[in-house]
Amino acid sequence: MDISIDIVSDVVCPWCFIGKRRLEKAIAQLEGHRVHITWRPFELNPDMPRGGMDRERYVAAKFGGPERAKEIYQRITETGAGDGIAFRYDLIAKTPNTFDAHRLLWMAEREGDQNALSEVLFRAYFIEGRDIGDRATLAAIAPQGGIETSAAELFLEGERGVDEVRAEEMLAQKLGVSGVPFFILNGRYALSGAQDPQLMLAALNRVVSEGAEPARIFEGLLEP
Numbered sequence: 001m002d003i004s005i006d007i008v009s010d011v012v013c014p015w016c017f018i019g020k021r022r023l024e025k026a027i028a029q030l031e032g033h034r035v036h037i038t039w040r041p042f043e044l045n046p047d048m049p050r051g052g053m054d055r056e057r058y059v060a061a062k063f064g065g066p067e068r069a070k071e072i073y074q075r076i077t078e079t080g081a082g083d084g085i086a087f088r089y090d091l092i093a094k095t096p097n098t099f100d101a102h103r104l105l106w107m108a109e110r111e112g113d114q115n116a117l118s119e120v121l122f123r124a125y126f127i128e129g130r131d132i133g134d135r136a137t138l139a140a141i142a143p144q145g146g147i148e149t150s151a152a153e154l155f156l157e158g159e160r161g162v163d164e165v166r167a168e169e170m171l172a173q174k175l176g177v178s179g180v181p182f183f184i185l186n187g188r189y190a191l192s193g194a195q196d197p198q199l200m201l202a203a204l205n206r207v208v209s210e211g212a213e214p215a216r217i218f219e220g221l222l223e224p
Helices: 014-028 055-063 066-082 099-111 114-126 135-145 149-157 162-174 197-210
Strands: 002-009 034-041 182-185 189-192
Touching: 002 014, 002 197, 014 066, 014 114, 014 197, 034 099, 034 114, 034 162, 055 066, 099 114, 099 135, 099 149, 099 162, 114 135, 135 149, 182 197, 189 197
Parallel strands: 002 034
Antiparallel strands: 002 182, 182 189
16 A cells, blocks of 8 residues: 655754654554655744854744753753764754755655655754755755756756745645644644654554545645
């Protein structure tokens, strides 16, 4: 049976990275079924300047100062370690605008390997501290998602994917998505948050037991 999973996510969301790992654990226990994952855009900071923001300024504005941020990041780091993720918040110098990263993911869905690119983007930001709002950085890592650097550069400098990503963001809002990660299974069931792998597996098994064809709710949005 084919199972579709739409993951509404932002590449600077640590719980989305953790949720990805937990979903992978659940899928590994799901035998005999094909799972197709599509990453959908959500911006945690939709008003972020195009060039991003200095990390210290961002932390001060969002958390009121470094001490509160340190508490939150420590909890995330400890949780991530349990799921095999070595978060390195100390390497992050800038909080990026993620719109171009979402555009590149949109491109990868059509011309590359979107799931591989999502992994690369998460690792680049959370483990390597790279500025994934920078177009040169995005183009440099694009080959790991099946897109040639030159093709990524040309794409990012143009307007392709802009309207489509905006349309997907608006649809997610209409579907009631207000926080991420948000998992939509076969277009019929939703899971919010980085849930335990066994809960995710139970949800997937429910989809399997019903045997219904996927309802592809995002399909056809402003396709060329």
